[in-house]
Amino acid sequence: xxxxxxxxxTYFDGSxxxxxxxxxIRQFALSNGLLSTLxxxxxxxxxxxxxxxAVVSANGTHNGVLWAIECSTGGGNGILHAYDANDVGNExxxxxxxxxxxxxxxxxxxxxxPTVINGRVYVGGQNQLAIFGDL
Numbered sequence: 133x134x135x136x137x138x139x140x141x142t143y144f145d146g147s148x149x150x151x152x153x154x155x156x157i158r159q160f161a162l163s164n165g166l167l168s169t170l171x172x173x174x175x176x177x178x179x180x181x182x183x184x185x186a187v188v189s190a191n192g193t194h195n196g197v198l199w200a201i202e203c204s205t206g207g208g209n210g211i212l213h214a215y216d217a218n219d220v221g222n223e224x225x226x227x228x229x230x231x232x233x234x235x236x237x238x239x240x241x242x243x244x245x246p247t248v249i250n251g252r253v254y255v256g257g258q259n260q261l262a263i264f265g266d267l
Contacts, residue, residue, distance in 0.1 A: 138243070144188040144196050144217050147172075151184040151200060157220045175220045177213060180205060182242055188217050189248035197224065199246040199253060209233070210240025212255050212264065227264075237262035 142149045148160045148167060157175035161168040179202055190196040196217025201210055209227075212235075216222040227235035238257035247254040252265035 138182040139185045142186040142188060142198070144190065144198070145193045147217065149186050149188075149198055149217075149220065151179050151186055153183045154178070154180055155183060157186065157198070157200065157215065159220045173220045175213075175215060175223065177202070177223060177226075185243060185245045187246050187248060189253075190217065199248065201240050201244050201246055201255060202226075203240040203242055209236040209238060210244075210255070210257060212237070212246060212253065212262075214253075235262075235264070 138153055139151055143162070146162055148162050150158050150160070156178055158171040159173040161172050179200070182203065184200040184202060186198050186200045188196050188198050198215040198217045198220060200213050202213060203210055212227045213223060214225040216224055227237065237255050238259050241256050241258055244256050252263055255262045255264070
């Protein structure tokens with residue numbers, strides 16, 4: 133982890149998530165106005181240059197999913213990641229898992245934030261808009 137900060141924290145149901153430059157997702161507990169000093173969970177995935185900005189989708193406080201876009205170096209395809217918001221060590225999906233390039237959205241836009249509306253996730257790539265979910 134470096135001292136460089138290019139993203140903001142995200143809150144959901146007693147947890148604060150942060151993805152710093154060249155770091156994993158760090159999930160902290162927030163209780164009685166106090167943030168845990170050490171993360172309660174870490175993702176297995178490592179986010180490189182500039183880290184990422186996360187967003188959470190949920191049904192109230194149930195079925196929370198933390199979404200983040202990983203920018204690839206050298207102009208490769210970006211990767212959309214989905215994690216269990218209760219345990220970011222549990223990755224539910226990422227666009228690199230799909231067969232071939234079915235879910236590829238091209239090079240990611242740095243500092244892009246996934247947008248979740250009505251069960252769909254919108255991701256802006258450098259040359260296209262990708263929509264994930266039932267259409």
